[in-house]
Amino acid sequence: MQNGKRNTFSMQDDIEQVAEWLAYARDIEKQPFAMLVIDPVTSYLPGQKLRKVDLNDAGQLRTVLEPWLGLAQKFNIAIVCVTHFGKDTSRNMLHRVLGSTAFVQTCRSLCAVFERPATEDYEPDPNEKVLMQVKTNLPEHPGGAWKFCTERVEVGTDPRSGQPIYATRPQWDELDKALTPSTSVGRSRGPKSHYNPAFSIQLTELFKRHPDNEWQPVTYVQMAMVGEKVVSESWWNKHSKDYLDKQNFNGAWMCRLKASPA
Numbered sequence: 001m002q003n004g005k006r007n008t009f010s011m012q013d014d015i016e017q018v019a020e021w022l023a024y025a026r027d028i029e030k031q032p033f034a035m036l037v038i039d040p041v042t043s044y045l046p047g048q049k050l051r052k053v054d055l056n057d058a059g060q061l062r063t064v065l066e067p068w069l070g071l072a073q074k075f076n077i078a079i080v081c082v083t084h085f086g087k088d089t090s091r092n093m094l095h096r097v098l099g100s101t102a103f104v105q106t107c108r109s110l111c112a113v114f115e116r117p118a119t120e121d122y123e124p125d126p127n128e129k130v131l132m133q134v135k136t137n138l139p140e141h142p143g144g145a146w147k148f149c150t151e152r153v154e155v156g157t158d159p160r161s162g163q164p165i166y167a168t169r170p171q172w173d174e175l176d177k178a179l180t181p182s183t184s185v186g187r188s189r190g191p192k193s194h195y196n197p198a199f200s201i202q203l204t205e206l207f208k209r210h211p212d213n214e215w216q217p218v219t220y221v222q223m224a225m226v227g228e229k230v231v232s233e234s235w236w237n238k239h240s241k242d243y244l245d246k247q248n249f250n251g252a253w254m255c256r257l258k259a260s261p262a
Contacts, residue, residue, distance in 0.1 A: 012047025041081035055099030
């Protein structure tokens with residue numbers, strides 16, 4: 001609040017107030033903060049001095065970002081700034097961060113979260129992700145990427161409506177040392193094109209056994225496609241809807257060929 005009016009947080013204008021709060025928590029409450037998250041960082045760059053910050057101007061960005069490095073060192077706190085990649089998937093990860101390279105050059109560590117890359121033998125679920133450290137100032141890069149899935153969990157109850165409150169959390173899997181920034185550049189959607197022709201042909205042949213494209217149990221069709229290794233189970237879960245109409249009849253899921261697959 002400023003002069004009785006609500007203002008948006010500004011990385012230019014509010015660093016002193018943040019420092020005061022960190023000092024109060026550390027020295028008075030004896031409960032120092034360990035992390036400050038600014039999400040997304042691009043929304044909180046403007047201020048009184050630079051009302052509009054050009055994301056491609058390295059000088060302007062450094063003017064805003066570098067004072068926060070001193071704050072992090074003074075209070076021994078991790079400052080996590082969240083931003084997004086550009087759309088050009090062919091570029092090196094260090095150069096895909098939106099805006100000037102000042103974002104990458106200023107930070108001590110750059111971590112990327114993205115969809116788990118597909119392989120010829122595996123099509124990831126949409127909820128599968130990886131966390132990879134792209135840049136670090138440490139002498140040795142840890143290498144690899146941590147695989148995880150996102151899951152919805154109940155975290156409380158809304159006191160006004162009595163309805164449950166849900167949030168998303170990661171379910172961590174394992175470290176995949178084969179994944180590196182260079183191997184993860186660009187889109188990798190091979191499995192869909194790899195499975196597509198065989199799946200389409202086998203599916204058409206299966207329904208030819210039934211006149212007039214009759215509805216068939218989803219479990220029957222899935223078993224025929226996955227059980228015979230025409231496609232993987234993860235590929236079926238993600239892409240079978242592109243080829244099949246599915247409906248629930250009295251509790252039983254049935255399917256039939258779409259007139260024109262997506």
